[in-house]
Amino acid sequence: MDMSTDSKNAILILENITLSFKGVKAITDISFNVYEGEICSVIGPNGAGKSSMLNVINGVYIPQEGRITFDGRQFKKMKPHTAATMGIARTFQNIALFKGMSTLDNIMSGRNLMMKATFWEHALGIGRAKREELEHREEVEKIIEFLGLQSLRKTPVASLAYGLQKRVELGRALAAEPKMLLLDEPMAGMTMEEKLDMSCFIQEVNRNFGTTIVLIEHDMGVVMDISDHVVVMDYGKKIGDGTPDEVMNNQDVIDAYLGVSH
Numbered sequence: 251m252d253m254s255t256d257s258k259n260a261i262l263i264l265e266n267i268t269l270s271f272k273g274v275k276a277i278t279d280i281s282f283n284v285y286e287g288e289i290c291s292v293i294g295p296n297g298a299g300k301s302s303m304l305n306v307i308n309g310v311y312i313p314q315e316g317r318i319t320f321d322g323r324q325f326k327k328m329k330p331h332t333a334a335t336m337g338i339a340r341t342f343q344n345i346a347l348f349k350g351m352s353t354l355d356n357i358m359s360g361r362n363l364m365m366k367a368t369f370w371e372h373a374l375g376i377g378r379a380k381r382e383e384l385e386h387r388e389e390v391e392k393i394i395e396f397l398g399l400q401s402l403r404k405t406p407v408a409s410l411a412y413g414l415q416k417r418v419e420l421g422r423a424l425a426a427e428p429k430m431l432l433l434d435e436p437m438a439g440m441t442m443e444e445k446l447d448m449s450c451f452i453q454e455v456n457r458n459f460g461t462t463i464v465l466i467e468h469d470m471g472v473v474m475d476i477s478d479h480v481v482v483m484d485y486g487k488k489i490g491d492g493t494p495d496e497v498m499n500n501q502d503v504i505d506a507y508l509g510v511s512h
Contacts, residue, residue, distance in 0.1 A: 260319075264280065266279050266317075267306055284430070298484050298486065300466045340431075345419055349406070360390075360422035399418065416448065420451060437469060479491075
């Protein structure tokens with residue numbers, strides 16, 4: 251792939267990714283770019299391989315073939331820690347928060363990679379730890395305000411409504427100041443009102459922070475509304491890649507969604 255042409259401002263380049271589990275292919279020879287500052291949605295019917303693709307991007311799964319280029323660095327094997335330190339943050343289908351901890355503490359946990367003080371400095375509240383905590387707390391308070399969670403900052407997340415827990419999880423991912431945010435079905439299980447709120451927050455994150463976003467979403471209305479770029483998967487293969495309009499008018503995509511090709 252010639253990086254000097256159409257991929258010059260691609261923050262993520264996936265080339266010929268193939269992933270198998272015990273001989274069964276979850277992803278077959280998929281290539282696509284994610285461009286800096288865009289919202290890219292990965293869509294497709296159930297079992298299309300969408301979550302597997304996110305897991306490849308942030309190093310949870312290692313593909314048998316293909317390579318990943320993120321922010322100019324090329325990898326045959328991306329590791330989760332490398333992905334995180336390079337600026338890839340992630341939310342999950344099933345909320346992965348610390349349920350007994352407050353909204354504030356959950357979002358603070360997203361800053362862990364940035365903390366330089368040692369475990370003992372933090373435990374004893376000495377040295378750099380105190381100063382660091384104040385600096386990170388300041389940034390977290392900005393995120394809490396941005397997400398409209400001020401009145402819930404001390405509330406244990408277990409007692410929050412589902413849509414608010416999803417918002418806290420977004421806050422924790424944002425606390426890492428990512429270059430790219432991976433959102434795995436951020437609106438699954440939400441009411442229409444909660445979906446609208448989350449759509450607005452995703453667009454605001456993209457606009458205000460300049461964060462590149464890759465998301466998996468089933469609600470086609472939401473996808474077509476907020477995406478700059480849509481990649482369509484079906485049975486582990488890429489069947490569409492383009493603007494929302496291009497994808498909506500792609501016959502392979504129409505067939506996959508209407509069940510004609512199955």
